[in-house]
Amino acid sequence: MNQMLTGVYMKEETFIAVKSMGPTKAAGSDGFPAIFYQHFWHIIGQDVSSFYLSILNEGMSLESCNATNIILIPKIAQLTNLSNFRPISLCSVLYKIISKMVANHFQKVLDCCIDEAQNAFVLGQLITDNVLLAYKVLHTFKQKRVGRRDFLALKLDMSKSYDRVEWSFLCQMLLKMGFANLWVDFNMHCIESVFYLIVINECEGEKFKPTRGLRQGDPLSLYLFLICSEGLPNLMRLVEKDGMMRELE
Structure with missing residues (x-):
């Protein structure tokens, strides 16, 4: 696994990443959407590929292309407070191409x-399967007449889950799951080198650096969040192995 993840990236992978991106999705701070790279690849392809391969294979910093704009999008027609806005992060396509190449290896x-048991955001799985399973479990609790004191259901608040990911926890999860230090370091560099600019009335504010969280528009964020979500199930399996609880049959 680690041999493939830490292997040399090839020039062809750059174009595969570019071609797979939505051509007209909102651009980042540089203003260039993916369609620009796709349409003019025959002109800029060599230079763009060399730039990415120097980052992925030679360890050059990607901080110069990791600026991300934060835009407030109204969720309803009648706006009364800040909670009526949904902040979205707009990564530059320059960064997204790198992230997409890494995510393709990760996948x-x-x-x-x-x-x-993880069905959310996993290829070939349906999140509705777990919704039905949860309903069946709660129905079993309700119908059970004997021994109800031995059962427990845990409901977690997953609101703003991407924003609340602690970087130190993510790093430790990657290491505990056996990923190579080189791979972990690069993934953490992708996350920690970001800086944000809040855009209000088409004007960019001062840049600042976050201390936690994953970006919704980052192709790599989905897989890193799945790694984070494995923490609690792994602990529960350990508790079950020690005989402190058992699964519902």
Whole structure:
């Protein structure tokens, strides 16, 4: 697994990442959407590929292309307070291409890392399966007449879950799951090198650096969040192994 993840990136992977991106999705701070790279690849392809390969294979910093704009999008027609806005992060396409190349490698080993019970955001799985399972469990609790004191259901608040990811926890999860230090360091560099600019009335504010959280528009964020979500199930399996609880049959 680690041999593939830390292997050399090839020039062809750059174009695969560019071609797979939505051509007209909102651009980042540089103003260039993906369609620019796709349409003029025959002109800029060589230079763009060399730039990315120097980052991925030679360890050059990507901080110069990791600026992200934060835009407030209204959720309802009648706005009364700040909670009526949804902040979205607009990464530059320059960064997204790098992130997409790394995510394409990550996706190949996901089956080895993610528990089969995880259905959300996993290729070939449906989140509705777990919704039905949760309903059946609660229905069983309600119908059970004997021994109800031995059962427990835990409901977690997952609101703003991406924003609340602690970087130190993510780093430790990657290491505990056996990922190579080189791979972990690069993924953490992708996250920690970001800086934000809040855009209000088409004007960019001063840049600042976050201390936690994953970006919604980052192709890599989905897989990193899945790694974080494995923490609690792993602890529960340890508790079950020690005989302190058992699963519902």
